Amino acid sequence: MTDEQPRGGPTVRRRLLGAQLRRLRTEAGISREQAGEAIRASEWKIHRLENGQVGFKELDIIDLVRLYGVTNATKIETFLALAREANQPAWWNPYSDLLPQWFRAYVDLEAVAAQIRTYEGQFVPGLLQTEEYMRAVMQGAQLDDSAEELERRVKVRLTRQQLLTRPDPPQLWAVIDEAALRRPVGGTKVMRAQLERLIDVRELPNVTLQVLPFSIGAHVAMVGAFSILRFAEQELPDVVYLEHIDSASYLDRPEDVDQYAHIMARIVVDSTPPEVASEVLSQLLHDQS
16 A cells, blocks of 8 residues: 555544534633524524534634634634634545544544554454455445455555554554454455564564453453543544444543453453563464464
8 A cells, every 4th residue: 555544534624623612612601502603503503513513614614703703814714724624625535435424523633643552342443454355344244245346445554554554653553352363254365464563563563462361251341342542632532432233333422431441451451461462463373373
């Protein structure tokens, strides 16, 4: 892959701009209803703007920031520039026919995350999959893709993986259930190559890998996979991502994030220490023989 993965995307830029507008509004002591009246819209429209759920019109930005007491032309232009960026197509736009709406936001957020903590019980996490492994996973999902569509899906995932080796990569902490590592996805040859990839990827200074062993028995993460994303930008709160069959949940309330952070901390303690992960993976590789 030679295409560089652009940073962020419309989801991130909208969230950043929305958070800044919310801060200005609250500091000015203005209600959402009052703000809505200023741009000839409803309180609900302001709620959606501040949460980055819709695009921005430049006239609305001008009216809102002036209402909030911003009169400096340079500062106003900064807001307008961010709004223009937020309305630009994302890097994945050529693949939007393959990416469901509920997943596009995750791709944008993942690209700017400073830290990604993830637990996976059924598969190797997408950022760590080999090309053949991901093909096998996609074929197993029985999406009825043509050969061309399958290759386009693979290209999207390979492009996402570039964030791990860029100049300022996120810190990835992945806990993988032993069940996912013993399931022969794609057959023995594919699985051996995947385990070798996991052994190699541990050499990256920004990747921490642990295996949650069968021997632990029942554990707190048995309800399903999840990821916790943390960002360098203070305006962006931590986000918990939960994927379902045909939808996804994005949780950013502090109490929800804290709950999943506690679950992650618990399975980190229950898993094999990161420093012995290579030994565990090597044993699993030997068992594939």
